[in-house]
Amino acid sequence: MFASGAALFRRRASSAMRRCSVSDAPSWPARFSSSATASERTGPPPIRVSLTESAGRGVFATREIAAGELIHSANPLVVHPSLSLLDKVPSLVCYCCLGRLHEAPSPLGSSAAEENDSSKTAASYFCSESCREQSKVCFSLLLFCSYVELHVFCVFATAKLSRSLRSELSISMTISCFTLSLLPSNEDWIGRHFINTAGAASIDSLDILQPASLHPEILAELVLTKEWYINALARIRINAFRIELVARSYEEMLSSAVAFIAVDAAVGNAVYMLPSFYNHDCGKLTNTMKTVIDPNTHTIWIDNANAKLKALRHIEEGEELRICYIDTSMGFEARQKILGEGFGFQCRCLRCLSHE
Numbered sequence: 001m002f003a004s005g006a007a008l009f010r011r012r013a014s015s016a017m018r019r020c021s022v023s024d025a026p027s028w029p030a031r032f033s034s035s036a037t038a039s040e041r042t043g044p045p046p047i048r049v050s051l052t053e054s055a056g057r058g059v060f061a062t063r064e065i066a067a068g069e070l071i072h073s074a075n076p077l078v079v080h081p082s083l084s085l086l087d088k089v090p091s092l093v094c095y096c097c098l099g100r101l102h103e104a105p106s107p108l109g110s111s112a113a114e115e116n117d118s119s120k121t122a123a124s125y126f127c128s129e130s131c132r133e134q135s136k137v138c139f140s141l142l143l144f145c146s147y148v149e150l151h152v153f154c155v156f157a158t159a160k161l162s163r164s165l166r167s168e169l170s171i172s173m174t175i176s177c178f179t180l181s182l183l184p185s186n187e188d189w190i191g192r193h194f195i196n197t198a199g200a201a202s203i204d205s206l207d208i209l210q211p212a213s214l215h216p217e218i219l220a221e222l223v224l225t226k227e228w229y230i231n232a233l234a235r236i237r238i239n240a241f242r243i244e245l246v247a248r249s250y251e252e253m254l255s256s257a258v259a260f261i262a263v264d265a266a267v268g269n270a271v272y273m274l275p276s277f278y279n280h281d282c283g284k285l286t287n288t289m290k291t292v293i294d295p296n297t298h299t300i301w302i303d304n305a306n307a308k309l310k311a312l313r314h315i316e317e318g319e320e321l322r323i324c325y326i327d328t329s330m331g332f333e334a335r336q337k338i339l340g341e342g343f344g345f346q347c348r349c350l351r352c353l354s355h356e
């Protein structure tokens with residue numbers, strides 16, 4: 001997959017999120033579940049977060065993992081749908097979970113969804129009452145703000161709003177931004193603490209992260225500043241995944257391919273806690289077949305923004321799990337340029353170290 005254009009479909013989102021749909025912490029985000037494949041195993045995922053030799057923290061296997069095994073899944077901390085999809089009324093994806101809502105437009109013509117003149121009601125944007133409930137604060141912002149205004153509003157809000165107004169405005173945004181500010185960034189990657197976002201993360205996942213729990217009341221004391229907001233956006237930029245749902249039919253594959261050429265086949269972008277600790281690997285080209293056999297892990301999305309981390313090959317206990325952030329079919333120089341300019345780091349994977 002990584003030798004072809006398909007890798008491009010799976011790459012991390014490299015542009016900053018223009019708008020964040022911030023889920024309420026207790027229900028949708030930051031919950032990690034363990035495998036649920038044929039190889040059904042219970043208990044925490046077979047991984048731990050530890051220091052690597054050359055890339056800060058990384059994710060390591062705590063036991064052998066079989067090729068194709070679902071290592072763990074993760075719900076997002078923050079999601080936003082692709083604006084090109086959301087602009088259609090009714091929306092093609094759920095504003096909260098990115099699950100499909102309506103049929104994608106035909107590649108050959110305009111869809112019923114595009115022609116539908118219904119007003120922007122909540123029913124047009126959510127797949128369920130619980131999704132509507134979880135996103136209601138951000139969705140109400142969406143209804144009266146333009147995206148540009150929302151961004152300006154957030155910058156303004158973080159700098160100027162009184163404390164009482166801030167808490168009324170969006171407690172979920174506050175919690176999520178605070179959580180985001182704790183995610184990996186390029187500098188300062190060691191020794192950061194993790195917060196149990198109002199009980200959203202399971203004990204298992206917190207064990208993996210070796211956390212120091214902070215009391216929820218600390219959230220109430222949070223002081224938002226412009227620097228803090230920018231810092232949160234920077235972390236979103238580095239850690240965001242670009243989400244493309246697996247196609248369910250030939251027609252869907254076709255419209256997705258057309259969308260990819262025309263605009264963008266992604267249904268949205270999201271930030272996750274545990275997947276943010278996976279480092280990047282450009283892969284290793286075998287001499288004879290020119291096939292990329294690493295990285296050893298990849299991310300897929302089937303029905304919605306719930307990410308599934310799967311083993312691409314057999315993984316030994318203690319081996320680092322790595323995913324791929326970019327299209328690795330590119331040459332050395334091109335990869336360095338994208339990783340340097342888009343992600344802000346110099347790749348030290350084996351392939352890059354040997355200038356392949």
Ligand SMILES: C[S@@+](CC[C@H](N)C(=O)[O-])C[C@H]1O[C@@H](n2cnc3c(N)ncnc32)[C@H](O)[C@@H]1O
Binds near residue numbers: 054189344345
């Ligand atoms: C999504 S985070 C991964 C977790 C990160 N290592 C940490 O300690 O928080 C991405 C960051 O990890 C580092 N990183 C990931 N893959 C790398 C690689 N192949 N070579 C060097 N640094 C890498 C870079 O600093 C990058 O900005």
